[in-house]
Amino acid sequence: MKHDMPQPGPERTQVNQTVPRLEIRNLSRAFGGQVVVDHVSLKVMPGQVTCLLGPSGCGKSTTLRMIAGVEMQDSGEIFVDGQLICDTVFRVPPERRHIGLMFQDFALFPHLSVGDNVAFGLKGPADRKRARVEELLDKVGLRRFIDEYPYQLSGGEQQRVALARALAPKPRIMLMDEPFSGLDNRLRDDIRDETLEVLKAEDAAVLLVTHEPEEAMRMADEIALMRNGKIVQQGAPYNVYNAPVDRQAVAFFSDINVIRGKVQGALTDTPFGQFLAPGVPDGAEVDIVIRPQHIKLDLDRGGRGPNPTVQDGVAARGEVVRARFMGAESLVEIRMDYDGSVLKATVPNVFLPSLGKPLWLMIRRDRCFVFPAAGA
Numbered sequence: 001m002k003h004d005m006p007q008p009g010p011e012r013t014q015v016n017q018t019v020p021r022l023e024i025r026n027l028s029r030a031f032g033g034q035v036v037v038d039h040v041s042l043k044v045m046p047g048q049v050t051c052l053l054g055p056s057g058c059g060k061s062t063t064l065r066m067i068a069g070v071e072m073q074d075s076g077e078i079f080v081d082g083q084l085i086c087d088t089v090f091r092v093p094p095e096r097r098h099i100g101l102m103f104q105d106f107a108l109f110p111h112l113s114v115g116d117n118v119a120f121g122l123k124g125p126a127d128r129k130r131a132r133v134e135e136l137l138d139k140v141g142l143r144r145f146i147d148e149y150p151y152q153l154s155g156g157e158q159q160r161v162a163l164a165r166a167l168a169p170k171p172r173i174m175l176m177d178e179p180f181s182g183l184d185n186r187l188r189d190d191i192r193d194e195t196l197e198v199l200k201a202e203d204a205a206v207l208l209v210t211h212e213p214e215e216a217m218r219m220a221d222e223i224a225l226m227r228n229g230k231i232v233q234q235g236a237p238y239n240v241y242n243a244p245v246d247r248q249a250v251a252f253f254s255d256i257n258v259i260r261g262k263v264q265g266a267l268t269d270t271p272f273g274q275f276l277a278p279g280v281p282d283g284a285e286v287d288i289v290i291r292p293q294h295i296k297l298d299l300d301r302g303g304r305g306p307n308p309t310v311q312d313g314v315a316a317r318g319e320v321v322r323a324r325f326m327g328a329e330s331l332v333e334i335r336m337d338y339d340g341s342v343l344k345a346t347v348p349n350v351f352l353p354s355l356g357k358p359l360w361l362m363i364r365r366d367r368c369f370v371f372p373a374a375g376a
C-alpha cells in the first residue's frame with residue numbers, strides 16, 4: 001500500500017477544534033513475544049493536556065516513543081490533524097513530525113548559552129529566531145538569563161529552558177515523559193503550574209506520561225489510566241477519581257478499605273447497613289471499597305454510637321490500633337468489633353485518638369464503590 005499525501009508541517013497547520021490534533025488507533029507493540037502496548041487508542045485536541053497514567057512498566061513510554069517515531073508499532077495508526085503519519089507501511093520520519101519532546105533527562109547543551117539552546121531547533125532569519133527565543137524566555141520568566149550558560153542555572157530553571165527549547169519550533173504536539181521527576185517537591189508544583197500555563201498559551205496538544213496520580217490530577221484535562229499495556233479508563237480527572245472502573249483504579253489514586261459482603265436479592269448486608277449490588281447474582285461476593293477520607297469517626301457514648309443517617313448509614317464500633325500524625329491530617333487505624341478487620345480513616349489533624357480508644361465508624365455511602373469481589 002502506498003500513501004501519497006502532503007507532509008505535515010507547522011505552516012500548514014489550521015486549528016480545527018473538531019479534529020483531534022493527535023489520534024492513535026489500536027497501537028500495539030510487543031518485545032520478545034511479550035505485548036507491552038495492547039491496542040491503545042486515544043485522541044488529544046489542540047490545547048488539551050492528556051496524561052497517560054499508570055504503574056511502572058505498563059507501556060506508557062513505549063506508546064510515547066511510537067508517537068515520536070523512534071519506535072515502530074506492530075500494528076495501529078497515528079494521525080496528526082486528521083492525517084495519517086504512521087501505520088505499519090507508511091512512516092513520516094521523527095524529524096518531520098513536528099512533535100516537541102521533553103523527557104526526564106532533558107539535558108541542555110552545556111556549551112551553548114540559554115538563548116542558543118532555545119534557538120537550537122529554529123530555522124530562518126536571525127532576527128526572527130531571536131524574537132521567538134525572547135518571547136519564550138519571557139513566558140518562562142528567564143529572559144534575563146539569555147546569555148548565561150546552563151551550569152549557571154538551578155535545576156528548575158534548566159527545566160524551564162528545556163520547555164522553552166521544546167516549544168520554540170511551535171510543535172503541534174508535545175510529548176512529555178516524567179518531565180518533572182528530577183525536581184524536589186515544592187519546586188515541582190511551581191514548575192508544573194508554570195509549564196501548564198505556557199503549554200496552554202502555545203495551544204499544543206500535550207501527551208504527558210506519569211506514574212504519579214497527583215501529577216496527572218494537577219496537569220490533565222483528561223487522564224488515560226493504563227495497566228498491562230491497555231487503557232482501562234479515560235476521562236476528566238474528576239470522573240476517573242470519582243467513578244473508577246474497578247478496585248485497582250480506586251487503589252491507584254489512594255489508600256483503600258475493602259469490606260466484603262455476600263449478595264442476596266441485589267443487596268448485601270454489612271455492619272454499615274445494606275448496599276445495592278445490581279446485576280450481581282445471589283450468593284456472589286462483592287467488595288465495597290471506600291477511601292480512608294470518606295470514613296467518619298465518632299466517639300463512643302457508654303457503648304452507643306451515633307444514630308443511623310441516610311447518607312452515612314449505620315455506625316459500627318472498633319478500637320484504635322494505630323494513630324499517626326501526618327501534618328494536614330491524622331491516619332487512624334481501627335480494629336473492627338464485627339470481624340477483627342482493620343479499617344483506615346484519615347481525619348483533620350486536630351483529632352489524634354489514643355491507642356485502644358473505642359470509636360464508631362460511619363462510611364459515606366455516596367463515596368463507596370461496589371465491585372465484584374477480587375479473586376472471587
Ligand SMILES: Nc1ncnc2c1ncn2[C@@H]1O[C@H](COP(=O)(O)OP(=O)(O)OP(=O)(O)O)[C@@H](O)[C@H]1O
Pocket residue numbers: 031032036054055056057058059060061062063211
Ligand atoms: N526496547 C525494548 N526491548 C525490550 N523490552 C522493552 C523495550 N522497551 C520497553 N520494554 C519493556 O516493555 C515494558 C513497558 O516499558 P515502558 O518503558 O513502555 O513502560 P512505562 O510504563 O513507561 O514504565 P516506566 O514508568 O518505568 O518508564 C517494560 O516491561 C519494558 O521492560
